[in-house]
Amino acid sequence: MSSTNFRYRPFDEAVRHDPFPYYARLRAEHPIYRSDDPEAWVISRYDDVLHVLKNTDVFSSDAMTTVMMGIDPRAMMDPSIDPLAIENMMALADAMPFPVEEMARSRNLIASDPPQHDALRPIVNRGFTPRRIIAWEARIRELVASCMERVRSGDGCDIIADVAVPVPVIVVSEMLGVEAERRADFKRWSDTLIEGITGSRRREGFVKSGIVEMMREFATYFGEVADRRRAEPRDDLVSVLVDAGDEGGLSPMELVTFVLILLVAGNETTTNLIGHAVKLLLEHPDQLDLVRRDPSLVPALVEEVLRYESPIQMLFRRARRDTEIGGQKIAENEIVCALLGSANRDERIWERGDDFDVRRESHAHLAFGFGVHFCLGASLARLEARCVLEALVEELPRMRRRSTELEYVDSNLVRGLRHFALELAA
Numbered sequence: 001m002s003s004t005n006f007r008y009r010p011f012d013e014a015v016r017h018d019p020f021p022y023y024a025r026l027r028a029e030h031p032i033y034r035s036d037d038p039e040a041w042v043i044s045r046y047d048d049v050l051h052v053l054k055n056t057d058v059f060s061s062d063a064m065t066t067v068m069m070g071i072d073p074r075a076m077m078d079p080s081i082d083p084l085a086i087e088n089m090m091a092l093a094d095a096m097p098f099p100v101e102e103m104a105r106s107r108n109l110i111a112s113d114p115p116q117h118d119a120l121r122p123i124v125n126r127g128f129t130p131r132r133i134i135a136w137e138a139r140i141r142e143l144v145a146s147c148m149e150r151v152r153s154g155d156g157c158d159i160i161a162d163v164a165v166p167v168p169v170i171v172v173s174e175m176l177g178v179e180a181e182r183r184a185d186f187k188r189w190s191d192t193l194i195e196g197i198t199g200s201r202r203r204e205g206f207v208k209s210g211i212v213e214m215m216r217e218f219a220t221y222f223g224e225v226a227d228r229r230r231a232e233p234r235d236d237l238v239s240v241l242v243d244a245g246d247e248g249g250l251s252p253m254e255l256v257t258f259v260l261i262l263l264v265a266g267n268e269t270t271t272n273l274i275g276h277a278v279k280l281l282l283e284h285p286d287q288l289d290l291v292r293r294d295p296s297l298v299p300a301l302v303e304e305v306l307r308y309e310s311p312i313q314m315l316f317r318r319a320r321r322d323t324e325i326g327g328q329k330i331a332e333n334e335i336v337c338a339l340l341g342s343a344n345r346d347e348r349i350w351e352r353g354d355d356f357d358v359r360r361e362s363h364a365h366l367a368f369g370f371g372v373h374f375c376l377g378a379s380l381a382r383l384e385a386r387c388v389l390e391a392l393v394e395e396l397p398r399m400r401r402r403s404t405e406l407e408y409v410d411s412n413l414v415r416g417l418r419h420f421a422l423e424l425a426a
C-alpha cells in the first residue's frame with residue numbers, strides 16, 4: 001500500500017478481515033477519499049462522520065437503500081445506466097404480493113429523512129421505551145442461562161451458534177410476536193439479505209443471490225402472521241404495527257419492510273457484538289481478568305467492543321445539494337460513505353485508538369449511529385450483551401479457541417464472526 005497505489009473500495013473482499021490499516025491510511029492521508037466502486041466519497045475521520053450523520057438536511061438517508069441494494073439512483077430515470085438494478089426491481093415486484101405502485105411508494109424507516117422519518121419512527125418506538133426494554137431483562141437472563149448449559153457442558157461449543165445467535169433472535173421474535181421456532185428461517189433470510197446486498201453476492205442480482213425467493217417467503221409468512229394479529233391482536237409489536245397500518249399509517253408493503261428491518265437489524269448486529277467481545281477477551285487475558293474481578297466493568301466492556309469492532313462498519317448518505325466536507329466539494333446527488341468503524345478508532349478522539357482497553361471512556365463511539373436515525377434497539381442490544389457477558393466472563397478463563405482460523409460474515413458493512421469454537425483448556 002504505497003501512497004501512489006493506495007486504493008480503497010468499501011465492498012472489496014480483500015479489506016474484510018482487517019480493514020483497520022486501510023482506515024488508518026484514509027484518516028491520515030485521504031480523509032475525504034474518492035472510491036470508484038461504488039462511486040462515493042469515503043469519510044473516515046470522527047468529526048467528518050459526525051457532521052454527515054448530524055446534518056440530515058444536507059445528507060439524505062435514501063442512499064441506505066440505493067447503495068446497499070446496488071441501485072444507481074439515476075437508473076430510475078434512465079434504465080440503461082444500470083440494467084441490473086432494473087432487473088432486480090422487476091424480479092422483486094413479480095415476487096411480492098403487492099402492486100408495483102405500492103412498492104414504489106413504500107417508505108422505509110432507515111432510508112427516510114425528516115419530516116417523513118418523524119412520522120415513521122414513533123410507530124415502532126412504542127415497543128422500545130426504556131420501561132419496555134427493562135421488562136425483558138428476566139426473559140433474557142433465562143435464555144442466557146439455558147444457552148450457558150451448552151457452554152459449561154465441557155463438550156466444546158460455538159459461541160456464535162450456541163449463544164450469540166439464539167439470544168437476540170429469540171428475544172426479537174418474541175417482541176415481534178413471531179414464532180421463535182422459525183428462527184432458523186429468520187437467520188437464513190437475514191443472511192441471504194446481508195450477503196446479497198452487502199457481501200460477495202452483491203453483483204449477482206437478486207434472483208441468483210436468493211433475495212427474490214427470500215422476500216417471497218418472508219412476505220408470505222409475515223402476511224399470515226399479520227392476518228392472525230388483525231383478527232386477534234396481542235401484546236406484541238406485530239399487533240402494534242398492524243394497528244398502525246389499519247389506521248392508515250402503513251401500507252402492507254411498509255409493514256413487511258418494518259418487520260424485516262427489525263428482524264435483520266435486531267439479530268445480526270447483536271450477535272456480532274457478542275462474538276467479538278468473546279474473541280477480544282480471549283485475546284486480552286488482562287482485560288478478561290479485570291472484568292472478572294470487577295463485573296461492574298461489563299457495561300464499559302460492551303461499549304469498548306462496540307467502539308473497537310463496530311458491528312456496522314459503514315453507513316451511506318446522498319448529498320441533497322452541493323456541499324463541502326473538510327474543504328472537499330461534494331456535488332448534489334453524490335454518495336458519501338461514512339466509515340463508523342474508522343471514526344471509532346480515530347486517534348484525534350481516542351488515544352491509542354487501536355488498543356482494546358475496557359477502562360477507557362468509549363461512550364462517544366458512533367457504533368449506533370447518531371442523530372435522528374440513532375439505533376432504535378441500542379438499549380436492547382446493550383442489555384442482551386451485558387446479560388450474556390456477565391455469564392460468560394466466569395467461564396472464559398477455563399476456555400480456549402479450538403482453531404486459529406477466523407471466518408467472517410460475508411459482508412463488509414456488517415462486521416462479525418461466522419463461527420467461534422471454544423473448548424475447555426487442558
Ligand code: HEM
Nearest residue numbers: 109110265266269270273311367368369373375376377381
Ligand atoms: C450491537 C447491536 C446494534 C448495532 C451496532 C446497531 C447499529 C445501528 C446503526 C449504526 C444504526 C443507524 C443507521 C443509520 O443512521 O442509517 C441503527 C439503526 C437502527 N437499528 Fe440498530 N443496531 C444494533 C441493534 C439493534 C437492535 C437490537 C434493533 C431492534 C431490535 C435495532 C434496530 C434498529 C432500527 C429499527 C434502526 C433504524 C432507526 C431509524 O432509522 O430511525 N438495532 N442501528
